[in-house]
Amino acid sequence: MPTYEYECNACHQRVEAVQKFADAPLTVCESCGGELRKVFSGVGIVFKGSGFYKTDSRGTSSSSTPPSSTPAATPPSSPAPSPSSSD
Numbered sequence: 541m542p543t544y545e546y547e548c549n550a551c552h553q554r555v556e557a558v559q560k561f562a563d564a565p566l567t568v569c570e571s572c573g574g575e576l577r578k579v580f581s582g583v584g585i586v587f588k589g590s591g592f593y594k595t596d597s598r599g600t601s602s603s604s605t606p607p608s609s610t611p612a613a614t615p616p617s618s619p620a621p622s623p624s625s626s627d
């Protein structure tokens with residue numbers, strides 16, 4: 541979920557809000573009731589999926605075992621990891 545940062549035009553207080561994309565943006569400062577404007581700092585939004593492919597060096601050296609050489613009789617030992625996002 542993205543984090544938006546706002547700054548009050550009146551008291552210049554910074555406000556961070558975690559919102560969905562569908563949520564309406566904040567417009568009123570909770571401290572003084574002034575007008576908030578959205579600040580794009582770029583540090584609050586992190587896409588966890590980006591760069592994942594960079595660590596996946598497929599097609600290069602044979603450090604990993606091809607799945608075709610695995611015996612088909614091997615039962616699934618480890619269950620799939622459940623998503624950790626509790627929200």
Ligand SMILES: [Zn+2]
Nearest residue numbers: 548551569572
């Ligand atoms: Zn304010």
